[in-house]
Amino acid sequence: MTDAPLLDVENLWVRFRTRSGVFDAVRGVSFTLGKERLGIVGESGSGKSMTGRAILRLIRPPGMIEADKLEMHGEDILSAPESRMRQLRGGRVSMIMQDPKFSLNPVMTVGQQLVEALRAHEKVSRGEARRRALAMLDEVAIRDPERVYELYPHEVSGGMGQRIMIAMMLLPSPEILIADEPTSALDVSVQLQVLDIIDKLVRDRGMGLMFISHDLNLVAKFCDRIVIMYAGRIVETCKADELRNARHPYTLGLLNSVPDLEHPRERLEVLKRDPEWREAPSVSARQ
Template identity: 80%
Template sequence: MIEPLLNVENLWVRFPSRNADFDAVRGVSFTLGQERLGIVGESGSGKSLTGRALLRLIQSPGIVEADRMTLHGENILHASEARMRQLRGGQISMIMQDPKFSLNPVMSVGQQMSEALRAHKKVSKSQARIQTIKMLDEVAIRDPERVFDLFPHEVSGGMGQRIMIAMMLLPNPKILIADEPTSALDVSVQIQVLDIMDKLVRDRGMGLIFISHDLNLVAKFCDRIIIMYAGRIVETCKASELRQAKHPYTLGLLNSVPNLEHPRDRLDVLKRDPAWRDAPSVSACQ
């Protein structure tokens, strides 16, 4: 069997506290190949922390535990911090929600992007500039030479997020985690940004983990979907077979989304059953 890009077994993220530990992620297992995997769940379901745990960027006092967490077969659970720095950005990268906060406000776009490249590739400043401008062009930014010298407050949200994507893809990582990449953006530019990201990820044969609370968006841009609830995976299914989902939580999510073509007077309210917290996950498509 070919080793998948990413293999995670029984991942836990735990925050110890004086009274009782809080488990934010509770025994999540999945693999990722050259595909687009969506992770969907409500706020606090542990989807973002799952993404950060893969980069080993859970802040102390948080603890990451797993039976297995490998990247190309390499154990990243116990890799040294120095090795992790090579992997972060170089092999596995992440885009966050709002470019207003995730770009450094006092560094120019070009400075931040070149830095990302030069952290992993031995290139001169002028070469880094050429590659950065080329990358800006690939994310459909007009006049990239000018944008290179702009500061984050001088670009729009959609442009900022495209810059983020360009920056994170510059060192050619194998995996991209997109953590709610369009939630802070205007609806009209969401699809545009996602299309660009989607194209780049597919052209480069990368693995994508798309974290979102927007079930429709994830169904549109992903091959496979993981539904998370209370730190666990409750259901896994192919995006194309989402309509055949079995888990009541997934069904609840689907039914609470409005549909333009089949309008309803009243949308369902999501009902949560405490028993789901510990029930085994189901798979709609085996």
């Protein structure tokens, strides 16, 4: 961690107005992110992805974002005008979505999309943008970048599509990368390749990584710190190598529900829903 965090979030709430009242999707979340790999873990609906989208201010009405502090390198991004947010998104902070099929434009070639992503944030010629795009495709371990550059999204595999998304998000050299379950749609062997690429790029560029996942074991091996979310709140935070010392019943339930091939059990533990967890005070992941 550096003295000045890349990202500082304090008491973040994401609310949606509905016919039956206001629903709180994210409830008082606080954390900081430095030049590290921060894992955000929780089941579906726990508020992980909503937190990532709120940081980029991608929550649209009837959604509302509230926070005591939402700063990137000391800059207040909660009150920043939309014109400034367009500069920050992709420029200083990028987000890799879960499935490239829904993130890549089906009527534009891979090369066109890479060039567009770069030129949206930097004043470079098309020739220079093409050169850097090809170099980035090579950096994410895509064979024959020249050929892939001319392909359309439907002509590439899921693993290659995810690598293209990583290349696109990292072309403008952001300081923060938010990866929203970037490997969940991939098979195991391709998952490891993609994780190796993300790990190398984050380390080489000195970036901060916010890695969102429901796979507790994966995050424990890949990240430096772990934040556990339940029902929109942070219920526990710890260093990755101290996960086995977790104390919150929800974290323990997640750990005990993971299959153990060396010591198989006939039945996996079922998490019992406790309404008190939802009302428990939030835990800060700030340092």
